[in-house]
Amino acid sequence: MKKSKKVKKSNTWKIKQHRDQFFKKSKTLGYRSRAAFKLIELNKKFKFIKKSTSLLDIGGFPGGWSQVCSKIILSGKILSLDLKQIEKIENVTFFKSDFFDPEMEDKIFNFFGKKIDVILSDMAADTTGNKSLDCIRTNQLCAEVIKFSSKHLKPKGVLVSKLFMGEDFIEVKNLAKSMFQEVNFFKPEASRSESKETYLHCSILKAL
Ligand SMILES: C[S@@+](CC[C@H](N)C(=O)[O-])C[C@H]1O[C@@H](n2cnc3c(N)ncnc32)[C@H](O)[C@@H]1O
Incomplete structure (x- = not known):
């Protein structure tokens, strides 16, 4: 050979x-997905999910991340949303919806009734076969979640989002840095090494 x-x-x-x-x-x-282990690793490193955390899980289907949260969060609130229907998980509320639906922001706000402790996004755009384009489309989702988080997180809140090491990576990183005091990146072992996927961890909003 x-x-x-x-x-x-x-x-x-x-x-x-x-x-x-x-x-x-x-x-x-x-666990419903291998992705659950990525969140377990992320939480082991940054320790952001606590017993009383209020948490929004964007792009939650099939529910691996929500399952992990449901085991830790006992007195807080968990809302998971996805375009696809997610099967019931104890103490998790689901919205089957597009995150970009114009009504979603109010619905999320009404669910929590106040600002949120943790926002997670594992959203990924549908693949087109063009890796560079797929990267840009998923990073655009991440950029929108950063903007959303700056409005809806508590001042000491935490955002964790999927991001790809593509050509617009620096742009998204700079957007995060303009809004948060602490910005870190972490690639869990459960994330395939040949994938450009990494995770953005941001905390403490800048007073703008
Ligand atoms: C990698 S999967 C998430 C896996 C999940 N974290 C788990 O632990 O099982 C990405 C999800 O993002 C969802 N998604 C993509 N765009 C979305 C949008 N605009 N609104 C809501 N969900 C979206 C997809 O439907 C898909 O289920």
């Missing part, structure tokens, strides 16, 4: 192993 073919085969094997490892773990532990 030629060397390049060998390398390709070994990379494919590694990717498959990585997927299988987290897939199996999610089945054993009863």
